Amino acid sequence: xxxxxTGKNARLLTAIAIPLASLVVIVVAWDLAVRIFDIAxxxxxxxxxxxxxxxDDWEILRDGAVITSKEFITGFLIGxxxxxxxxLAMSWSRLVQxxxxxxxxxxxxxxxxxxxxxxxxxxxxGLAPKLTIVALIVFFPVVVNVLDGLAAVxxxxxxxxxxxxxxxxxxxxxxxxxxxxxxxxxxxxMTATFAVTGAVLGEWTASTSGGLGVALLEAQSRLDVxxxxxxxxxxxxxxxxxFGIVALVEVLLTPWRRSSVAPAWRTHFRNRSLxxxxxxxxxxxxxxxxxxxx
Amino acid sequence: MxxxxxxxxxxxxxxxxxxxxxxxxxxxxxxxxxxxxGCGKSTIFNIVSGLLTPTxxxxxxxxxxxxxxxxxxxxxLQKDLLLPWRTVLDNIVLGADLxxxxxxxxxxxxxxxxxxxxxxxxxxxxxxxxxxxMRQRVAVMRxxxxxxxxxxxxxxxxxxxxxxxxxxxxxxxxxxxxxxKTILFVTHDIDEALFLSDRVIxxxxxxxxxxxxxxxxxxxxxxxxxxxxxxYTSLKGHLLDLxxxxxx
Numbered sequence: 270x271x272x273x274x275t276g277k278n279a280r281l282l283t284a285i286a287i288p289l290a291s292l293v294v295i296v297v298a299w300d301l302a303v304r305i306f307d308i309a310x311x312x313x314x315x316x317x318x319x320x321x322x323x324x325d326d327w328e329i330l331r332d333g334a335v336i337t338s339k340e341f342i343t344g345f346l347i348g349x350x351x352x353x354x355x356x357l358a359m360s361w362s363r364l365v366q367x368x369x370x371x372x373x374x375x376x377x378x379x380x381x382x383x384x385x386x387x388x389x390x391x392x393x394x395g396l397a398p399k400l401t402i403v404a405l406i407v408f409f410p411v412v413v414n415v416l417d418g419l420a421a422v423x424x425x426x427x428x429x430x431x432x433x434x435x436x437x438x439x440x441x442x443x444x445x446x447x448x449x450x451x452x453x454x455x456x457x458x459m460t461a462t463f464a465v466t467g468a469v470l471g472e473w474t475a476s477t478s479g480g481l482g483v484a485l486l487e488a489q490s491r492l493d494v495x496x497x498x499x500x501x502x503x504x505x506x507x508x509x510x511x512f513g514i515v516a517l518v519e520v521l522l523t524p525w526r527r528s529s530v531a532p533a534w535r536t537h538f539r540n541r542s543l544x545x546x547x548x549x550x551x552x553x554x555x556x557x558x559x560x561x562x563x
Numbered sequence: 564m565x566x567x568x569x570x571x572x573x574x575x576x577x578x579x580x581x582x583x584x585x586x587x588x589x590x591x592x593x594x595x596x597x598x599x600x601g602c603g604k605s606t607i608f609n610i611v612s613g614l615l616t617p618t619x620x621x622x623x624x625x626x627x628x629x630x631x632x633x634x635x636x637x638x639x640l641q642k643d644l645l646l647p648w649r650t651v652l653d654n655i656v657l658g659a660d661l662x663x664x665x666x667x668x669x670x671x672x673x674x675x676x677x678x679x680x681x682x683x684x685x686x687x688x689x690x691x692x693x694x695x696x697m698r699q700r701v702a703v704m705r706x707x708x709x710x711x712x713x714x715x716x717x718x719x720x721x722x723x724x725x726x727x728x729x730x731x732x733x734x735x736x737x738x739x740x741x742x743x744k745t746i747l748f749v750t751h752d753i754d755e756a757l758f759l760s761d762r763v764i765x766x767x768x769x770x771x772x773x774x775x776x777x778x779x780x781x782x783x784x785x786x787x788x789x790x791x792x793x794x795y796t797s798l799k800g801h802l803l804d805l806x807x808x809x810x811x
Contacts, residue, residue, distance in 0.1 A: 426644045432612040433709060434634020435661030443660050447648045523648070529692035531650045536687045540652070542667040543674050 314495040319502060322495035326484070333481040334503050340396065340480065341468035341511065344403025348464075349457060351404060352411030353449075359412070360419040377409040381467070385474040395478060399471030406467040410456040418452035419445060451526065454519040461515045462508040469504065481507075565590035565745050566611070566636075566713050571620035573606050581606045582772040583620060586764065588745055590625075590712065595748040595756035596764045598806065603771020604749045608715050611747065612638045624713065634662070637706035637714040637744075641721040643698040645690040651677060651701050652686040658709040673708050680704060680738070696727040703738065713745045721751070729787065732758055736785060753802050757795060758785060765805045775805055 296316050302308065303315040310318055323330065355373065359366040381402055388398035422445055430440040472482030481500050488496030524532050566588040573581040581603035588594050596604050609615040611622055616631035629635045645654045655673040659665035665673075677683055680700060690698055699719060706714050719735075720728045732755060739746055750756050756763045760779050767774045781794055789795050 423642070423644065425640055425642060426646075428609075428614055429638060429640065429644050430657075430661055432614055432633050432636075432638040433658045433661050439661050443657065444646065447646070450648070525648050525689040525691070529688055531687045531689065536650065540670070540674075540686070543671055 323499040333484040336480040344400040348404035348407030356415035403467040414452040414456035461511040579770040595760040598766030602766035643702040
């Protein structure tokens with residue numbers, strides 16, 4: 270038990286240490302590039318200057334990060350829920366699929382940068398156009414992936430569940446819906462970082478409500494490159510955090526993809542009423558006595 | 564008389580897939596269906612399970628009509644079709660979950676059955692962690708847990724290696740004896756059909772129809788040595804003649 274625990278901790282440590290090391294390499298390379306090539310601070314500030322700018326502008330940047338986070342998280346959730354519902358509706362009937370397919374493709378074909386100003390005209394300078402932009406970015410990959418997941422469900426499995434007496438709704442709940450989790454999360458991981466970009470894009474077109482994108486524009490107008498980089502660093506951290514949270518939720522919701530045994534928190538409640546099963550009457554792969562006989 | 568198919572036929576458009584067949588399977592009997600591809604084996608299964616409504620004829624179970632009605636017989640295919648996100652235990656109780664939600668008694672029964680048939684230590688494992696033979700056992704248990712007297716098994720061991728397959732056949736005979744099920748079994752394998760069954764229905768294709776029903780009056784319990792004994796080999800010769808034509 271203790272040896273597996275140690276092994277687990279060691280694995281966890283490597284899992285964290287190696288990505289962290291690559292991050293350190295990037296920062297060191299950045300710093301060395303600035304020193305060796307003697308790059309002027311108004312072209313590329315050193316990591317240290319960036320850090321100082323982060324400290325100097327901390328209050329503005331922090332408030333900006335909070336606003337941007339609200340935008341991309343809310344927009345992300347709206348896009349994910351809408352995309353999922355869209356995919357379900359499309360899989361439900363051929364008619365709905367034919368009706369919605371053009372809408373789906375159009376949603377992807379429209380250049381978001383181009384419609385952003387129009388969205389501001391329609392929706393004003395508040396939260397709405399930003400949420401729409403983020404949601405539009407998340408929407409399409411979610412629909413496409415979930416549709417693929419729904420289409421990949423084995424027809425024989427549906428036949429089996431039907432033969433077992435399952436109604437359409439119960440088959441959907443127990444067989445179809447869980448099959449969408451894996452493709453859903455690959456779409457969500459893909460779009461989690463794009464969602465941050467979408468929020469910044471929205472802030473640039475309607476800059477009255479603040480956010481990191483606005484802080485970035487303001488620093489740029491002052492030619493304060495170190496502050497621009499400080500804002501960028503925060504945006505990167507937000508993007509990484511978004512990805513990390515989605516990845517964490519995925520690990521919790523799809524344990525079968527990584528583990529042979531269901532984690533205790535998933536089985537404990539359902540199995541609490543089981544008495545200890547009797548000792549096995551048969552071995553795992555018994556050679557039945559007749560077969561073993563010479 | 565448990566399961567009765569009378570005058571059951573199936574046409575898809577103008578193509579007759581299954582000419583009218585009459586099959587009676589007694590309660591507790593083990594009957595296999597053999598025949599080449601396209602002989603209507605799977606069509607018969609889909610009709611008995613209620614997935615297909617036959618063009619003509621009817622299916623009754625203990626006198627009650629079940630034509631075109633699902634949920635009255637157990638059903639299992641060559642693919643184990645275990646749900647990857649469900650543990651062994653949750654896969655076994657899938658049928659109960661599809662009819663509502665598995666009660667704690669149903670879960671207990673499933674756990675006891677898994678322990679009885681050698682999977683007691685694997686209740687909380689996911690299917691991908693199991694071997695092919697173990698997965699098929701879980702699939703059989705999922706069918707048993709439905710608690711229907713009739714089980715339809717469509718080439719359940721077709722994808723297993725020959726050794727595992729022999730063990731699984733032996734195991735299935737144990738399960739059949741203990742659980743007193745009526746089993747209708749489809750296979751391509753004449754040896755498998757002979758080794759397991761009380762009767763073998765030989766079918767021929769285009770359109771699928773019953774060519775002959777062969778009674779397998781071999782000793783029980785059976786073991787692999789049976790397959791080298793003369794009554795077995797002469798029955799096998801007869802089946803080979805039926806399916807591949809009489810040897811020159």
